[in-house]
Amino acid sequence: MGFLDELRAVVPVLPASAAGDRSGVAGDGLPLAIARPDTVDGVRAVLRLASAHGVPVVPRGAGTGLAGGAVAGRGELVLDVSGLDRIVEIDPVDALAVVEPGVRTAELDRAAQAFGLRYAPDPASAEISTIGGNIATNAGGMRCVKYGVTREAVLGLDVVLADGRLIRTGRRTLKGVAGLDLTSLFVGSEGTLGVVVGATLRLRPLPGRTLTAAAAFDSVTAAARACAELTRQRREPSVLELLDGATLEVIDRAQGTDLAARGGALVIAQADGPAAEEEITAIAKVLAEEATWSEWSGDAESAERLLFARRMALPSIERFGRALIEDICVPRSRLAEAFAGVSRIAATHGVRIYSFAHAGDGNLHPIVGYETLDAAVRRAGDDLFALALDLGGTVTGEHGVGLLKRDWLAREAGPEVLSVQAAVKAALDPQGILNPGKAF
Numbered sequence: 001m002g003f004l005d006e007l008r009a010v011v012p013v014l015p016a017s018a019a020g021d022r023s024g025v026a027g028d029g030l031p032l033a034i035a036r037p038d039t040v041d042g043v044r045a046v047l048r049l050a051s052a053h054g055v056p057v058v059p060r061g062a063g064t065g066l067a068g069g070a071v072a073g074r075g076e077l078v079l080d081v082s083g084l085d086r087i088v089e090i091d092p093v094d095a096l097a098v099v100e101p102g103v104r105t106a107e108l109d110r111a112a113q114a115f116g117l118r119y120a121p122d123p124a125s126a127e128i129s130t131i132g133g134n135i136a137t138n139a140g141g142m143r144c145v146k147y148g149v150t151r152e153a154v155l156g157l158d159v160v161l162a163d164g165r166l167i168r169t170g171r172r173t174l175k176g177v178a179g180l181d182l183t184s185l186f187v188g189s190e191g192t193l194g195v196v197v198g199a200t201l202r203l204r205p206l207p208g209r210t211l212t213a214a215a216a217f218d219s220v221t222a223a224a225r226a227c228a229e230l231t232r233q234r235r236e237p238s239v240l241e242l243l244d245g246a247t248l249e250v251i252d253r254a255q256g257t258d259l260a261a262r263g264g265a266l267v268i269a270q271a272d273g274p275a276a277e278e279e280i281t282a283i284a285k286v287l288a289e290e291a292t293w294s295e296w297s298g299d300a301e302s303a304e305r306l307l308f309a310r311r312m313a314l315p316s317i318e319r320f321g322r323a324l325i326e327d328i329c330v331p332r333s334r335l336a337e338a339f340a341g342v343s344r345i346a347a348t349h350g351v352r353i354y355s356f357a358h359a360g361d362g363n364l365h366p367i368v369g370y371e372t373l374d375a376a377v378r379r380a381g382d383d384l385f386a387l388a389l390d391l392g393g394t395v396t397g398e399h400g401v402g403l404l405k406r407d408w409l410a411r412e413a414g415p416e417v418l419s420v421q422a423a424v425k426a427a428l429d430p431q432g433i434l435n436p437g438k439a440f
Contacts, residue, residue, distance in 0.1 A: 112203050146238040210270055
């Protein structure tokens, strides 16, 4: 009996089909097949068989990644864990949730709200991405400036290793230092060290109030300077977003708004919790110093109107063509330099680049618009990564490395760090069957 026959005897198996993600990176052919277990035992059985036969396995959730981390190619088995989609438990006293990897991020957040809690990480893909994918890439989002990225919300994990063994890492407590922090090791490992089949996640109280402020500026430099001033004055926004002029113009074109008429850049900030009014008042005062227009509001409808521009940025760009969605992060003090560098890169290569940022943590998303993914677009992407490193930053703040950024990771990390990562990989996956060629 061959591998696929053995596999069909233990889990549902679908015919091979293209397995990509939103990065635009393609595999080198159709994968071997798609295994779709809906239990932890099913995942273990798949990996035991794959290990015995030496078959490479590409773990996959919703396929919403942006770095090619879930792309499968010829001879690889896709392990689709989206069927493990139960919210097992929400504990309102300990403020935690236990979930399977296929749970949609926004679904968990809504379920937590029934208990006066929320799941704080909020990637833009929250409605369509899964918790497992968020953990695999250590996903971020707009609220990360205050509440941290996915890693800060993960207390413990259930992980199936390459040979089918199931291990449990971490704990249900907020504190714990027993042994090595294996939980953090698996968060952000992009399915190369093990397959997450369960997660114990920290929940946060729903804030009693959330207030929103927005301000337009003559230039993105002035806007970035205002964001840096908020940090300097030790303000604590729960959201701090910056959109450049090119992004405002494409939103206007797609949505019929007049954002670009207010200035060459837009900053949107929120503050939440008991001190929200005091915080947003101080934030609005700083933003207004150089602003060409400003506004702040406390009601939900007005807040949503002010956040509309940020939510519609990427859909507006994609309405007029394809988009290379990049993700770099620089020290917050160098945000203005980063935006200036992006403008130079766009001019040098004659390409359209729309930039917006999680300004509170220095995470930029320069989006290269294109009709054809030609050499100029690729060179612009490379120059964006080089810019991040030149400014003391990183080539990815929240999307991960995947296939797209492996060469740039080597430049950022260096050979010694890569050798340590390879040693960890070899210890957990000696055959190298888990998501080969990804992350490092």
